[in-house]
Amino acid sequence: MVSTSTVDAVFTGKPLRDINESVAYPERYSNMYGQSKSEAEQLVLRSNSPNLKTAAIRPADIWGGGDPYHLKAFFNMAESGFYVRLGDGEAKCQHVYVGNCAHAHVLITKALLEGNTKAEGEVYFITDGAAENFFIFFDRIVLACGYKIWPGNLWLPKWLAYGLGAISELVSVLWRPIKYYNPSLSRFAVNYTCTDLTFTSEKANTDFGYKNKYDLEESVKRTVEFYSKK
Numbered sequence: 001m002v003s004t005s006t007v008d009a010v011f012t013g014k015p016l017r018d019i020n021e022s023v024a025y026p027e028r029y030s031n032m033y034g035q036s037k038s039e040a041e042q043l044v045l046r047s048n049s050p051n052l053k054t055a056a057i058r059p060a061d062i063w064g065g066g067d068p069y070h071l072k073a074f075f076n077m078a079e080s081g082f083y084v085r086l087g088d089g090e091a092k093c094q095h096v097y098v099g100n101c102a103h104a105h106v107l108i109t110k111a112l113l114e115g116n117t118k119a120e121g122e123v124y125f126i127t128d129g130a131a132e133n134f135f136i137f138f139d140r141i142v143l144a145c146g147y148k149i150w151p152g153n154l155w156l157p158k159w160l161a162y163g164l165g166a167i168s169e170l171v172s173v174l175w176r177p178i179k180y181y182n183p184s185l186s187r188f189a190v191n192y193t194c195t196d197l198t199f200t201s202e203k204a205n206t207d208f209g210y211k212n213k214y215d216l217e218e219s220v221k222r223t224v225e226f227y228s229k230k
Contacts, residue, residue: 002109003044003056007125007197008034010058015196017092021123021203031188041123048121053112055119057104057204060127061134063141064098064219065226073184074138075227078147084154085135086161087194092131094198097219100128100212104204111208124204128212128219131198144224161190 010016010023013030025042029035041056048054063070077083096104104126111119142149156164168183175181204210214222 001044001047001052001054002105002112003041003054004105005041005056005058005123006034006037007058007060007199008192009038009041011192011197013191013195017196017198019199021125030191045121045123053120055108055112055121056123057108058123058125059101059104060094060096060125060199062098062101063095063138063223065223067098070138071141071223071227074142075145075147078142078149081150083149083151084156086156086190087133087135087158088155089133089136091133091194092196092198093134093193094127094129094131095137096126096128097212097214097216097223099214099219099222101126103213104210107208107210108204116208118207122203122207124207124210125199125201126204126210127199127201128216131196134193141220141223144220145227146224158190158194161185161194162187165190 010019010025011030011034012026012028016023025038026034029038041058044054044056061070104124108119108124139149165183165185165187168185169187172181172183201210
């Protein structure tokens, strides 16, 4: 059994730089998503036994063809003619192409099936590589898919974006008796994209041979092809 966890399982809302899998679970979480992922991950790891081999992977921010969260929102912004980013462009995070994330699942499952004891009951960060600002990373993909970005360099300060996120959440709560929806702008989203969260996949490489199946150029190419067909 391989639990698909997330880096959010250890995200506190405060900067985490160059961490590895030894980082402790937070005492408090920024939202229920991170807490639920953490609890599920720990349950799976505790269940490791001779009769049930288990492990967990924590993918970085997943992107690629069919991404329902990030790319759709960026494409919609580009189409609207008003493209805005959050923060000051300095915060760093990491991403993983969906094909590489799938490849990690295959490799770790193969390791468990073949009796690789290093992977049993362990958790692994999975990322494509170097850290980069969340918005700058996605800019290249938006442009590669043929969209124009305007304004070219508009950044909304974190404090202002955080306040707007709080208002957006309040409106969603007040509107909920009539219609349920999740606001695209939230305090968590602002904090997550404007706070450093960096790590490596070194442990995964050492224990079960994980490395990228697709480099960035190939990943972008495959993503562009996907949306071109759409």
